[in-house]
Amino acid sequence: MNIFESVVGMGVYIEDQLKWVKQSVESILSQSYQNYLLVLVLDGEVRADVFEFISDLCKTQNNILLVRSSHNVGLSACMNYVIDWTLTHLPSAKYFFRMDADDISLPDRFKKQIKFLKKHKKTQVLGTSLIEINEFSKKVGKRKLPKKHEDIFRILPKRCAINHPTVVVRTDVFKAGHRYQEDLQNTQDYFLWIELCAAGYKFANLPEPLLEFRRVNNFYKRRGLSKSINEFKARFYAMKVLNRYSIGNIVYAFAVLFLRLMPSKIVKLAYKIDRYLLNKRVRHE
Structure with a gap:
């Protein structure tokens, strides 16, 4: 874990469509800079096809951390969780990137x-x-x-x-x-x-x-x-x-x-x- 210089925080929600989530995640995975850990936070229930896509992706990628919240807590709580986790478990990280699940x-x-x-x-x-x-x-x-x-x-x-x-x-x-x-x-x-x-x-x-x-x-x-x-x-x-x-x-x-x-x-x-x-x-x- 200590090899990562950066952390990318992304929240995923029930309204997020599979097509957009794919485009967003793939735009991160195809970055020319690769020294990062992508932390995907499922903020409560998400669409079944979105969950399947993310779960399958985690099996093939070694720079993705998947976090599930039992209920919707909001973007602030999700990002604060990623920040606190980073400071505790990834002291090498110098940079925190924001990313939304429908942007590219x-x-x-x-x-x-x-x-x-x-x-x-x-x-x-x-x-x-x-x-x-x-x-x-x-x-x-x-x-x-x-x-x-x-x-x-x-x-x-x-x-x-x-x-x-x-x-x-x-x-x-x-x-x-x-x-x-x-x-x-x-x-x-x-x-x-x-x-x-x-x-x-x-x-x-x-x-x-x-x-x-x-x-x-x-x-x-x-x-x-x-x-x-x-x-x-x-x-x-x-x-x-x-x-x-x-x-x-x-x-x-x-x-x-x-x-x-x-x-x-x-x-x-x-x-x-x-x-x-x-x-x-x-x-x-």
Whole structure:
């Protein structure tokens, strides 16, 4: 076990389809960088064909650890379990990668992210840009965020400035005691980034899109009341702990909350406009 330099944490759920899980797992197994352990957490009951695929895969791969939860506990608890297990049983691990069971990592994602971290010793959390795909794997958009820590810090009271499925975190961050908040069923990454920024950790984003993010038809419906309220709370939490109170940030928080409560068609249009403006505003030289 001590040969692995990295750990990849992936949660699998009852809604995850076999086709997407296969694409996601195979995108990890075909990475140009191979010094990792993939920890698959079955968060409660999953589809029979998905379980069969994963079980068969574990029989032929020596870098996969399968964990089963008797009931659904949520992404935060699953990832915290992987983190705690890693710190206890795999002390050689330096990097913790996130991955979702319906996304696709491009072949050089891990290699390029680790190369950056080895060159930039002060960066502890690294994300990338991403490509948005639909249920048919057709490109429907893109999402890029600021590269430099200063810019990520600046916009954090307005938006989550790291694409969670693209992230890699140095395990030293978790050795210091930081974890996802398990009482949150969504926005757990946003709160964690704010906490880490307040603690002085440095962030960065690679401008190159290194992940295909699955944005299916119910994507906008899932951004419902609970997520909207948690994002609203996160924005004020960021203003408080980062000392970033301003009229602009406060107005933005209320405006987004109001918009998120509108019908899904309006939310969908607003999301597209927001992504267009963000991609125009963020310049990657």
